[in-house]
Amino acid sequence: MRNVADLPLHGGHVPAWLAQRMRKLTRLVLILAVEEYGTRGLLERLSDPVWFQAFNNVIGMDWDSSGSTTVTAGMIKDALWREELGVKAAGGKGKKSRATPEELKTIAKLYDLDPERYIRTSRLVAKVDSVALQTGYQLYHHVFFLDEEGNWAVIQQGMNERERLARRFHWFDAETFTQDPHNAISGLRRDFALNTVSRKAREYQRSLIDFVQEKPERIERELKSLKAIAKGYRPLVYYKPRDVDEVSLLRRYESLGKAELNKRALEFARELGVSNYEEFLLLKGLGPSTLRALSLVLELVYDVHPSWKDPVTHPPDPFKFSYAVGGKDRVPFPIDKPAYDELISFLEELVSRHPEEKALVRNVTKITKNWKFPEEEKRPT
Known part of the structure; x- marks a missing residue:
């Protein structure tokens, strides 16, 4: 899967008391995700914009903020370097993105992989979303995830300064970079886009x-x-x-x-x-x-033409995202600190349990898998 999302530019920052909780919850979710799905399964989910946005909302970021990408990806990168889960991350926002090649060399050495392959992939992904596909966005964020088996995923984001909108690009183990490399795309469809990779x-x-x-x-x-x-x-x-x-x-x-x-x-x-x-x-x-x-x-x-179709397929829907403890900007409700701390405590206990005791969580997941938000209760935020 390789996907895209459009998000408006939001100001402000994450307060220290919330950032501290976000780091703890991010670490716990990643541990459980790798235990349940393996490193490849985690990368598949990071490459899904709806799953990534749900992750973002669970830890307390807003569903429609451009800053959600940089904060959430940064939290994930930090947690992956602190824990040995078999997957690491390189790059980040602005200057950090330019450190991607050197960081990929470190990860590749750690996992006994060929770094040049992934450095080339990193460059190609950036070139596709800044040059080969043009919709008015300038890339400023690039995070490359690489696991010990050689699977990879990329989350990068571009900003349209004039419209103050961001677009997020997700990649996962792409077989080709020049033939519809984006799939299941979520975002605001443009009237046209210079798309030379269709x-x-x-x-x-x-x-x-x-x-x-x-x-x-x-x-x-x-x-x-x-x-x-x-x-x-x-x-x-x-x-x-x-x-x-x-x-x-x-x-x-x-x-x-x-x-x-x-x-x-x-x-x-x-x-x-x-x-x-x-x-x-x-x-x-x-x-x-x-x-x-x-x-x-x-x-x-x-008389030879590129495609002028914007490859967006799924408009963002706030009711597809998950809210567990509230949002940083008090949307859909203020952060509930007691609930947040209780959630962290519960997951810490879960992580420490024997694998057989974790079956309860899987059963709850099965029960809620097909649940849909009641139409009559939907309200715009």
């Missing part, structure tokens, strides 16, 4: 790899001509693709940002002889602006 964009990917073998100067000339045409200029010879509105298409691209070429990145592509889309995405200097420029030329000159 299965419908295979022809686009092949054409782009061929196209970047051209001299960067030629590609730049075509880009400048197209921008002039979109502003009303018509050359003596102009072959217009059928049913294409150049002005509307250019505005669509510009709504995502500038369309400018990094010619040095294109020179790298020619020198290295890139043969597939993964290699192309990993090129040094390849950013969203360059991909927009290349896509614009491919559409208007060669």
Whole structure:
């Protein structure tokens, strides 16, 4: 599973008294999850945005806060390093995300794994969600989970500063990075997104790899001509693709940002002889602006198109999330400290019990598995 969620930007911070409780509860939930499902099962659940959001709500964060990702992922990372559960985490928010490669080397050494494979995966995941799939979000958070068997999951988040919204991306053991790598996606659907990793964009990917073998100067000339045409200029010879509105298409691209070429990145592509889309995405200097420029030329000159469908499939629903002790911002109700402490005490006792004595919890889970929130009791928050 690889998923996505949209969240609004919230201010404030987690008070010390709540953070202390969150750390304890996070540790206990992780221990029980690994005991029940194994490390792979834990990673599968972290890659599910609904499960991750439920985890976030159980420890006391809000269901719709952008800060829930950074706080919850940070709590999980800290707990995994304190406990030996067979799974660790690398990266984090801002500067911490740039430490991911070195931290992955440490984890890989601990579990006797090849670090280069996971460092490459980390880079590719970031390139897909910042370059290959463009919806107006700038990545600022990246956490990479790796277990002793080599299974991995990634949770990263991007921010749309203009709309003050965040979008969260989840990954799990992806077999491909260029053919619909996101699955069961939850978020606010956009009218369009530059999606070059859709299965419908295979022809686009092949054409782009061929196209970047051209001299960067030629590609730049075509880009400048197209921008002039979109502003009303018509050359003596102009072959217009059928049913294409150049002005509307250019505005669509510009709504995502500038369309400018990094010619040095294109020179790298020619020198290295890139043969597939993964290699192309990993090129040094390849950013969203360059991909927009290349896509614009491919559409208007060669009539080759990416997908413009935002790969969101499940809008966020607050009634799918779990509230155990309240929310940090008093939604849906203030944190109930006595209930929180009682929950921690109960789970500490449970963790210390013999495995056979934990059957009670599994039975309760079976009973409540298909429970749904009563429609007549739903109220907006």
